[in-house]
Amino acid sequence: MYTEIEQQNLDIDWFFTDNNEIAFVASAGGKLPETIAKLGVENGVLSSYFKGLPEISEIIINPQLKDIIPDVNEAYLSDFINMAKKGIYAFDKTVLNNFFDSNYHLVVNPKTPLKLEDLSSDILEIILKTQFDEKLKNTKRIDISNFKK
Template identity: 55%
Template sequence: MITELEQETLDIDWFFISGESIAFVASGGGKLPASVAKSLERNQMLASFFRGLPVRSEIIINPDLNSVVTTAIDERYLADFMHMAERGLYSFDKTVLNNFSEPHYHLVARPVTPLKLDQLPAEIREIISESQYSGDIESTIDTNLIL
């Protein structure tokens, strides 16, 4: 289990699906969905799997990023989001950093050729399918909509 104290003080990588699409999120000290917080081990398994994938896609940086992010948008900020988008995952960052209960995340980068749920090994598909988002993955997400 990932405790609330750990969630509030760490920038935890986590993952979810929306339909057949897969997303990567940097928590920025935000509250994790219960489906993610219930198992640190399973979350680390997903992170290891997705980080180890080969590059599969060109990426598109969110053209509205400057209007959302208050910090400098440079290569250092973009690097991890680009890394995950190149592997086919939609990549999100916390909109209001270090505000534990604020549930909104913005899209930083998206793949041109997304990785699809049915392309994952069964064990990974089973774990990530526990965290499903019911909204539009191409915009700001609200973690309250993740089951």
């Protein structure tokens, strides 16, 4: 379980699904969805699993990213690009240092998304705990208040 203090002070990597494809989010000190806050150690299992996957996809950097973050650079993009190359959509917190702001933006998406059917059963069981109601392929922004409880 992640406490609110941990959530406010850490940049926690977390994952969710649209019940078909997978996304990665960097929390940047933001409030986590309830399902992620409850995961605790299991979230670390997801993070290790996805970071260890091979690259399977070319990527597309969000063409509107410069409008959201004017000084985008390679150092900023690095982790997001690494996840997208594994077939995972990559999102970042839009308003930094505002714990209660629940908005995130797409940074990079994969051309060839990783599918739930490609996951092992133990990973599938964990990621299905955090589901998003919209299709990732059509999503440029997310609001974590829209996650299923």
